[in-house]
Amino acid sequence: MRIRRLKLAGFKSFVDPAELHIHPGLTGVVGPNGCGKSNLLEAIRWVMGEGSARSLRGGAMDDVIFAGTAQRPARDFAEVSLLVDGAGDEGEAEVVRRIERGAGSAYRINGRDVRAKDVSLLFADAATGAHSPALVSQNRIGAVIAARPAERRQMLEEAAGIAGLHVRRRDAEQKLRATEANLSRVDELLGEME
Numbered sequence: 499m500r501i502r503r504l505k506l507a508g509f510k511s512f513v514d515p516a517e518l519h520i521h522p523g524l525t526g527v528v529g530p531n532g533c534g535k536s537n538l539l540e541a542i543r544w545v546m547g548e549g550s551a552r553s554l555r556g557g558a559m560d561d562v563i564f565a566g567t568a569q570r571p572a573r574d575f576a577e578v579s580l581l582v583d584g585a586g587d588e589g590e591a592e593v594v595r596r597i598e599r600g601a602g603s604a605y606r607i608n609g610r611d612v613r614a615k616d617v618s619l620l621f622a623d624a625a626t627g628a629h630s631p632a633l634v635s636q637n638r639i640g641a642v643i644a645a646r647p648a649e650r651r652q653m654l655e656e657a658a659g660i661a662g663l664h665v666r667r668r669d670a671e672q673k674l675r676a677t678e679a680n681l682s683r684v685d686e687l688l689g690e691m692e
């Protein structure tokens with residue numbers, strides 16, 4: 499999977515709509531301290547489904563919305579769009595996540611409303627996602643070194659692209675348990691009728 503374009507509006511310090519085209523080869527982002535370089539990486543992790551506000555250097559999920567400055571009022575929503583190539587059956591996919599202040603966030607893939615799980619499966623199947631080891635944020639190297647074996651295994655599974663299989667296995671197990679419960683209920687009813 500390759501990221502081709504990132505669009506942001508109202509996300510952290512990116513109050514005005516911004517669009518970044520990422521061409522093949524190496525791309526560097528340069529700028530003075532505090533200009534928002536890390537916010538770009540956080541936008542990528544957020545649109546991929548990051549659910550922890552703390553890992554996005556915030557206290558609450560609404561903290562990703564532009565909070566205002568002395569010159570500009572705060573915004574009520576933030577939206578990030580990621581255009582990617584090689585997204586399974588979809589080929590090219592535009593993934594959008596939008597958050598409204600006090601109302602939570604919603605996702606779209608190629609214009610269709612989808613669940614957070616659909617977005618994380620799309621990225622997990624391509625061996626990437628909000629927790630991909632390819633996205634190395636500040637302090638991440640230390641965290642990898644200090645990780646417990648189970649956490650390290652999770653990183654390896656994400657890198658190998660099999661993390662999505664665990665989610666699907668859990669879903670299948672839940673369906674199996676529900677079906678078993680239905681069957682035993684049917685048996686009980688049949689027993690009562692005899």
Ligand code: ATP
Pocket residue numbers: 509510511529530531532533534535536537538561562563564565566
């Ligand atoms: P450094 O090189 O020092 O790591 P950086 O270029 O990576 O800096 P970031 O850490 O991405 O910069 O950006 C930090 C800036 O983003 C700060 O000025 C901070 O005030 C601003 N910022 C973060 N969240 C918000 C928000 N919700 N609303 C407005 N501005 C925000």
